Amino acid sequence: MASSSIFNPPSSTTALLLRTRRPIHVGPTSLRFSTIHSAPPSSRLVSIAASATEASVAKVIDGKLVAKQIRDEIAAEVSRMREAVGVIPGLAVILVGDRKDSATYVRNKKKACESVGINSLEVNLPADSTEEEVLNYISGYNDDPSVHGILVQLPLPSHMDEQNVLNAVGIEKDVDGFHPLNIGRLAMRGREPLFVPCTPKGCIELLHRYGISIKGKRAVVIGRSNIVGMPAALLLQREDATVSVVHSRTSNPEEITRQADIIIAAVGQPNMVRGSWIKPGAVIIDVGINPVDDPSSSRGYRLVGDVCYEEAIKVASAITPVPGGVGPMTIAMLLQNTLSSAKRINSFQ
Amino acid sequence: MASSSIFNPPSSTTALLLRTRRPIHVGPTSLRFSTIHSAPPSSRLVSIAASATEASVAKVIDGKLVAKQIRDEIAAEVSRMREAVGVIPGLAVILVGDRKDSATYVRNKKKACESVGINSLEVNLPADSTEEEVLNYISGYNDDPSVHGILVQLPLPSHMDEQNVLNAVGIEKDVDGFHPLNIGRLAMRGREPLFVPCTPKGCIELLHRYGISIKGKRAVVIGRSNIVGMPAALLLQREDATVSVVHSRTSNPEEITRQADIIIAAVGQPNMVRGSWIKPGAVIIDVGINPVDDPSSSRGYRLVGDVCYEEAIKVASAITPVPGGVGPMTIAMLLQNTLSSAKRINSFQ
Secondary structure, three states: OHHHHOOOOOOHHHHOOOOOOOHHHOOHHHHHHHHHHOOOHHHOOOOOOOOOOOOOOOEEOOHHHHHHHHHHHHHHHHHHHHHHHOOOOEEEEEEEOOOHHHHHHHHHHHHHHHHHOOEEEEEEEOOOOOHHHHHHHHHHHHHOOOOOEEEEOOOOOOOOOHHHHHHHOOHHHOOOOOOHHHHHHHHOOOOOOOOOOHHHHHHHHHHHHOOOOOOOOEEEEEOOOOOOHHHHHHHHHHOOOEEEEEOOOOOOHHHHHOOOOEEEEOOOOOOOEOHHHOOOOOEEEEOOOEEEEOOOOOOOEEEEOOEOHHHHOOOOOEEOOOOOOOHHHHHHHHHHHHHHHHHHHOOOO | OHHHHOOOOOOHHHHOOOOOOOHHHOOHHHHHHHHHHOOOHHHOOOOOOOOOOOOOOOEEOOHHHHHHHHHHHHHHHHHHHHHHHOOOOEEEEEEEOOOHHHHHHHHHHHHHHHHHOOEEEEEEEOOOOOHHHHHHHHHHHHHOOOOOEEEEOOOOOOOOOHHHHHHHOOHHHOOOOOOHHHHHHHHOOOOOOOOOOHHHHHHHHHHHHOOOOOOOOEEEEEOOOOOOHHHHHHHHHHOOOEEEEEOOOOOOHHHHHOOOOEEEEOOOOOOOEOHHHOOOOOEEEEOOOEEEEOOOOOOOEEEEOOEOHHHHOOOOOEEOOOOOOOHHHHHHHHHHHHHHHHHHHOOOO
8 A cells, every 4th residue: 555654663662552542432434444454463562551552544435436437337338338229428528717727627538538438528708708608608508408407617707607607507517517417306205316425425336345344333524515515414414324424613623523433524624624523433524625835846935635534644544645545536436427428328238 | 491391400419511512513503502591600511521412402492482473473463464454464275175274274274264364265175076077176265356266185086197186386486486487586696586485484493483694504404305404405595594305315414414513304214304404503304294103192193203213312412293383384375475476466565
């Protein structure tokens, strides 16, 4: 694991105390992973010293690898559908203005589409376009049978009403899953959203692919944004977790996160979640991607998550790295939503 | 207080120990109420005995009284609107079949409408009506400018698709607030639902009217139904509470409820929440209305909440009784939603 170089190897004195956890804190989640990083039986000594070093190392949840697997699966499905019914899924992306970061995101999405055989259509409008021009493009894509997903790259220029623009995307092609009707269905038991927002969907998919059970677990979501925190909480609740949402108005977030078997952090605060916030054996999904100054990097900065990785990896049983954790999953889920949309529109199973 | 006869008065020996709470558990919420039920200064002795009887008595949140106030306010607004623009709010209720309980609910709603000057239209269809017939009525009311709210009394006969029927109610007249578009907007920051479901809205209104602050508080909702628990959790979160939702898959609900400053119980389990589940000083909103056998009652049963009232009243700082707590608020909120709808449709402030 690339990440293992980040923390110091235990000294020979503490080695015998490795893998020791206070039983009261050990939930089923950590047990699940005990086979992965537990020491050989001979060294599994239970310490009676109160100061036992808790130096177990979390499994790294490899989002890049999982995203690659999912993209391979999507590519296979895309070609199966093309051969069976002659339909190629199409994703239309609308980019307004010339923000560099947005242009990069759009380029990445386009490349990802190409890599799995999904058609990508792109329109790049100048920053001073009118809202009406954007709405016209959306309307055209809504009616275009070769388009199965429509994505408006955010943020829009400030003179446009984001709500208005997003609401114009037909619910059948809302692959971002941001339409309130989709969110409402996500919240309601017995209803099914047409699309689930990509980033929180990617978080849950990582848990599934790593065999981490959610049902009956205590889950804490940090952050309540419309695009990550809130839908992540709804998704976890749909999977029968007991969910708490911690946010900027929570006075004692660490007391609550310390009770969690699963933490999804999505606040955009570099290294906010410290090791002491985490129950030993918890699973950590870190959605944050925060640039912090780093003169030693050629770019002058590096990306860190909302979770202090170096500390968390010593306490958690599994953790996503930043980058290479949730990030690659978001695009994979966008491709999956586009594929599902094309299948649904064409009644292809 | 009518409820004070339910529990035994303290003996003279324990009276001196009254109102004593362990400070570590006393949150701002309980402080807020300390002026309401604290004993006169002379008897405010702080016990040093470890076995101090915690026999403080919660304030009873009088839903009947608050609902009456709200109905008076609505009646005044209805007549102001009638005089200013000649519009009378109208509520259409569709009842299918001859369930006695449903008929009672509909009759109560009709009476409540009359009491505030709202027009009530009612259609009572036989149990073997087709779904299409119900949909036709809904469609008619959707188009009828004298109708500002449409309510389909649930449950519907089993041969009908409840989702289909509810979805047919125009979003502008969905005074029940059950449309997924309304729920989605309720979940999303920066969006406003047209209507908030009546029962959870009534819970929050009780907190507001009793001056109980929600922002930054730990709130636990027990139950995650589409009509109460889930929207109650979303509402509490909109008011900046830190919300946890406990449900049938939660293995240790009492550990979580014991952390709550505010508990909303909505599971339909008589007396499920015991005194030991409650943090001293917490505020309890009990949505449950459960009939339990009672041979001493002329009806053979009595109604109890999801919370064991006799125990809770000794621990909480405020609590809603059953009946007379949340129940009367539900209809008051339905009238309020109907009035708001009529105001919105007629652009009347």
